[in-house]
Amino acid sequence: MNKREQLIEIATRLFSERGYENTPLSVVCEKANVSKGLISHHFKSKDGLLREIFLKTTKLIVGINTIDNINQNPNEQLVELLESFFSQLEADKLFFQFNMNVIVQPNTREVLDDLIKERSSFIFKKTKEVFDKIDSKNSLVKSHMFIAELDGIALNYLGVYRDFPLKQIKEYIIKKYT
Amino acid sequence: MNKREQLIEIATRLFSERGYENTPLSVVCEKANVSKGLISHHFKSKDGLLREIFLKTTKLIVGINTIDNINQNPNEQLVELLESFFSQLEADKLFFQFNMNVIVQPNTREVLDDLIKERSSFIFKKTKEVFDKIDSKNSLVKSHMFIAELDGIALNYLGVYRDFPLKQIKEYIIKKYT
Amino acid sequence: MNKREQLIEIATRLFSERGYENTPLSVVCEKANVSKGLISHHFKSKDGLLREIFLKTTKLIVGINTIDNINQNPNEQLVELLESFFSQLEADKLFFQFNMNVIVQPNTREVLDDLIKERSSFIFKKTKEVFDKIDSKNSLVKSHMFIAELDGIALNYLGVYRDFPLKQIKEYIIKKYT
Amino acid sequence: MNKREQLIEIATRLFSERGYENTPLSVVCEKANVSKGLISHHFKSKDGLLREIFLKTTKLIVGINTIDNINQNPNEQLVELLESFFSQLEADKLFFQFNMNVIVQPNTREVLDDLIKERSSFIFKKTKEVFDKIDSKNSLVKSHMFIAELDGIALNYLGVYRDFPLKQIKEYIIKKYT
DNA sequence: GATGAATGAGTATTCATTCAT
DNA sequence: AATGAATGAATACTCATTCAT
Numbered sequence: 160m161n162k163r164e165q166l167i168e169i170a171t172r173l174f175s176e177r178g179y180e181n182t183p184l185s186v187v188c189e190k191a192n193v194s195k196g197l198i199s200h201h202f203k204s205k206d207g208l209l210r211e212i213f214l215k216t217t218k219l220i221v222g223i224n225t226i227d228n229i230n231q232n233p234n235e236q237l238v239e240l241l242e243s244f245f246s247q248l249e250a251d252k253l254f255f256q257f258n259m260n261v262i263v264q265p266n267t268r269e270v271l272d273d274l275i276k277e278r279s280s281f282i283f284k285k286t287k288e289v290f291d292k293i294d295s296k297n298s299l300v301k302s303h304m305f306i307a308e309l310d311g312i313a314l315n316y317l318g319v320y321r322d323f324p325l326k327q328i329k330e331y332i333i334k335k336y337t
Numbered sequence: 338m339n340k341r342e343q344l345i346e347i348a349t350r351l352f353s354e355r356g357y358e359n360t361p362l363s364v365v366c367e368k369a370n371v372s373k374g375l376i377s378h379h380f381k382s383k384d385g386l387l388r389e390i391f392l393k394t395t396k397l398i399v400g401i402n403t404i405d406n407i408n409q410n411p412n413e414q415l416v417e418l419l420e421s422f423f424s425q426l427e428a429d430k431l432f433f434q435f436n437m438n439v440i441v442q443p444n445t446r447e448v449l450d451d452l453i454k455e456r457s458s459f460i461f462k463k464t465k466e467v468f469d470k471i472d473s474k475n476s477l478v479k480s481h482m483f484i485a486e487l488d489g490i491a492l493n494y495l496g497v498y499r500d501f502p503l504k505q506i507k508e509y510i511i512k513k514y515t
Numbered sequence: 516m517n518k519r520e521q522l523i524e525i526a527t528r529l530f531s532e533r534g535y536e537n538t539p540l541s542v543v544c545e546k547a548n549v550s551k552g553l554i555s556h557h558f559k560s561k562d563g564l565l566r567e568i569f570l571k572t573t574k575l576i577v578g579i580n581t582i583d584n585i586n587q588n589p590n591e592q593l594v595e596l597l598e599s600f601f602s603q604l605e606a607d608k609l610f611f612q613f614n615m616n617v618i619v620q621p622n623t624r625e626v627l628d629d630l631i632k633e634r635s636s637f638i639f640k641k642t643k644e645v646f647d648k649i650d651s652k653n654s655l656v657k658s659h660m661f662i663a664e665l666d667g668i669a670l671n672y673l674g675v676y677r678d679f680p681l682k683q684i685k686e687y688i689i690k691k692y693t
Numbered sequence: 694m695n696k697r698e699q700l701i702e703i704a705t706r707l708f709s710e711r712g713y714e715n716t717p718l719s720v721v722c723e724k725a726n727v728s729k730g731l732i733s734h735h736f737k738s739k740d741g742l743l744r745e746i747f748l749k750t751t752k753l754i755v756g757i758n759t760i761d762n763i764n765q766n767p768n769e770q771l772v773e774l775l776e777s778f779f780s781q782l783e784a785d786k787l788f789f790q791f792n793m794n795v796i797v798q799p800n801t802r803e804v805l806d807d808l809i810k811e812r813s814s815f816i817f818k819k820t821k822e823v824f825d826k827i828d829s830k831n832s833l834v835k836s837h838m839f840i841a842e843l844d845g846i847a848l849n850y851l852g853v854y855r856d857f858p859l860k861q862i863k864e865y866i867i868k869k870y871t
Numbered sequence: 872g873a874t875g876a877a878t879g880a881g882t883a884t885t886c887a888t889t890c891a892t
Numbered sequence: 893a894a895t896g897a898a899t900g901a902a903t904a905c906t907c908a909t910t911c912a913t
Contacts, residue, residue: 180358311489372895536714667845
């Protein structure tokens, strides 16, 4: 594999597991079997690496949200979105952990400001497109509520409640949007 | 004011604004007009100071959640809870910022593990008491959903969407729980 | 001895011998038997240490130039100045080396800009006071020439000619100003 | 232009402006639109590049000092030398800056030791040839003084006094040697 | 001649913590 | 209770150099 890709992969995992601030580049390089200088060569700085990683996860998210079929009715689309959200949440906790982290932490938030804005408006636009078909009058508020609910679920599942009843919540929320 | 209290107050603000990791104690001491040695004298370590602060904010939260009047019916209680949540969210962004921060960040999460558990079970217990009166069958899921929704709203309001329609969301959610 | 003073003394010597850029703080600390953190504690940064040192050498120079006796006639004063210059140049090459270095090197020049200006105007003022008594009409040019000659001698003696005939030059120039 | 030449030209300017130590090769390569590997290919090392540049400036100096006409009397020769020195000093400050720099800085001084010796003995020889014709007895001291004066003027003009009266100094010194 | 990925030693700086006073 | 000098490990970053292509 390309050393650059290797670096991104390892860094993504470590930043997610240990947090950006608490992951020294020395550890990243060591685990990626790569010299320290290579980061500066490819990404200029630690922040540069972070941006690269965030950009990549955005592409992943965009990929998921773009699959929605035009043939489906809006409620089917929502359910599909929810299904993919919950399966992803269970399968890849770290992915969510990382994204929560960098958005909430003031300095990473600042470093990624433009990228976060770009990503979140994309997500909002896509969500609103679906709610527009259901109820164009309240679509703005409903879209925000929909996104907030999922974020809140992820936050509580990941960070707060160890015994969070994810499966029941999933059933409950899917029933609600059917 | 007591130097100890002064230290806590300044540290709370700085940790909230800049994040725990990115706030050197030297800066805290400087802004609090206090010598470096005093922190270890009073709080043993930086983590100790963090725990002290988290404990204090927990007391504040407990205070809010305990006001609920026994004379009110459960829906009135929910609405009162929502009102106080939204007014607090608007009034003291930093308070929420701080709490999100330390819960999501892996190492602060670890330092505060017991305190976070304690606080969140208290909140959950109090919330469930209300939902038990409304619908004892689904109270567990509904309580979790209620908490998740509020957290998600805070997260999106604080960290993601600059133009988050807080007022409309508030109206929407209050109507929902009435 | 005070560790702070010790640090300044060692750093002065090393900066003179090896040049500012080529003297790592690690070496300074090692030779001064002092931890790395102490530099940041006392001088904030390497540049801060440099400024401190330059300031100290300025005080030394000011000390020398202020001894000139009011009872002497101007030519006697010049000769005394020359005598002290040449004996200092022979006794403490490093002192001159250091001063040349930091003035000529662009980045140290920038760091010390205000201090260099201050020092050089002091020297010029003092020199001109003497030449004013001899020939007030050409005192400006003559003062500048006097200073330039001495600097040029130091430069050639230290940096260019290994076999620079310092003694003969001294005789020649003292005769000239008598 | 040849990439090799381009590299030398850019490096000369940058070394002069920012100093040798403070000019990374990466910057030189970037500004010269050239890859990093090319430097070691052409000059072996950074020191090699420095030597190449110093050699080139020496040729320039030798060129200037060799024009002196045999038909002129020695005083005329001195005046011509002075004229060319002052016009060069005004026209190309960086040229002098660079030469001062590398001679005074200990490590560049070491790298260029043989070249500096060679150049300075050439200059001294040429100067002494003129002074021998005027006054063979004191020619050694007078030659050294002549060179030192010019160096001192350059030093003060470039590095110390912003309001150095170069024109008046020039008149004064030309009158002196006529 | 020319490129650019990769290295690794080196360097200033940061910062929580300790401890004598 | 309070100070501030001192420590030393940790850390991001720099930069000349090498080497395969």
